[in-house]
Amino acid sequence: MQGVTIVDHPLVQHKLTIMRDKETSTAGFRRLLREISLLLCYEVTRDLEMTTRVIETPIMEMKAPTLEGKKLVFASVLRAGNGLLDGMLDLVPAARVAHVGLYRDHETLEAVEYFFKAPSDLEDRLVIVVDPMLATANSAIAAVDRLKGRGATNLRFLCLLAAPEGVERFRKAHPDVPIFTAAVDEKLNEKGYIVPGLGDAGDRMYGTK
């Protein structure tokens, strides 16, 4: 699939299987999502631009590699995006954070915005949008529309699970935004849930329903 990177690392796949299991507790689900987010973050940032700076080790001076350019932005699609965000901030503590509050209307499956807050200079930064689930892609498309509307030009979308239908729709709407995911499942069901999936990510993370 063009523009889609599947992070098939054994640890990611093992943890994802436990997350899919309906017997996994809320605490377990949240902990695993945080752990997987570290591995996904490693992959989505793999090709960041580097430069060098001169430092002195206890032995000698050296030109050492360091990240180039402005700080990243992680854009979390609320609520479930926060389950990926926390671990990613552990790895990239200086990242800026945008919050895009969206919920799926259960009848229409349209994304409804209830909150938006982002750094002002998105045009100068790489923006990594995080949300565990890409189902119909309505939420992901709306989040990226909104961020582009605020000036973002360089974006990536990171999720845990995707449906083929969502991948196709997202790639059509935003062909310039690569997708990183741990798995692309079989299909969407008639209620817009990913099959076999893991259920409602937000509810499983927060113990709601």
Ligand code: PRP
């Ligand atoms: C879930 C998920 C995505 C969205 C994906 O959020 O976290 O944002 O559904 O579905 P879509 O691709 O069909 O738009 P939900 O709307 O359930 O909100 P929540 O995170 O607050 O639970």
Ligand code: URA
């Ligand atoms: N949102 C979820 O949390 N799970 C799905 O399967 C689809 C959308």
